[in-house]
Amino acid sequence: MANSRRNFIKKSGLAGMAGLSFPVAGMANSKINPMKNFKNKRPKILFFDVNETLLDLTIMKESVGKALNGKEELLPLWFTTMLQNSLVETVGNHYEDFGEIGAASLVMVAANNDIQMSLEEAKEAISPIKSLPPHPEVKEALGKLKEDGYRLISLTNSSNAAVEKQFTNAGLLDFFEERLSIEDVGKYKPHVDTYNWASRKMGVKPEEAMLIAAHGWDVAGALWAGWRAAFVSRPGQQQYPLAPEPEIAAPDLKIISEKLIALEK
DSSP, X not given: OHHHHHHHHHHHTOTTOTXXXXXXXXXXXXXXXXXXXXXXXXXXXXXXXXXXXXXXOHHHHHHHHHHTTTOGGGXXXXXHHHHHHHHHHHHTTOOOOHXXXXXXXXXXXXXXXXXXXXXXXXXXXXXXXXXXXXXXXXXXXXXXXXXXTOEEEEEESSOXXXXXXXXXXXXXXXXXXXXXXXXXXXXXXXXXXXXXXXXXXXXXXXXXXXXXXXXXXXXXXXXXXXXXXXXXXXXXXXXXXXXXXXXXXXXXXHHHHHHHHTSXX
């Protein structure tokens, strides 16, 4: 009997798969957006990611590139290391400020490339993040959305103090009804609890919320939490192919705002 079972496994191609887990019922179509039935109706609240979605990171990238001895090719590695470490914090049931994680991650990337950098030097390198300008189309787009009756909320991995300073310096404070930071829930996006917390705090159901973000992982997290989503395809950003498709995708916020304003009230 044992030999017959082994032969069956070998012939059927199942050898080596005993340790794998398979999707539970209902997950086979995870790339299908369950919010497609709402696509012609307006979401009640628009939640905006901040860094790169609204704010142009160019001056910070230049500062970090200079700190890395001009090795700008290391910038994507720094971003992914920072995201990885923020998720390590969340999975480990711990919380550190996003700026602290960014500096620590920069020190790690520098060390792996034989670049001497102290934690203080890393913090100085990323300090321009507090004075980033908005992308050229952002203010006009936000103004039109607000004028058309949309409620605008920011939702960011940055701390409360950091995003307040960013919005003050960028001239964005008056566009937003409220600024939400994951600092208050202690879990970094794209953890599902963060999106659930944000929708509860604003008094809407998940399907009544829409995230607008320039990061595929953020859009994926929102969609998996039952939110709607729009992807801003800033240069260098891609959607996550294994996530559901957002109902709107465009290269800038102007086009996205026009599509949202066109939805039925």
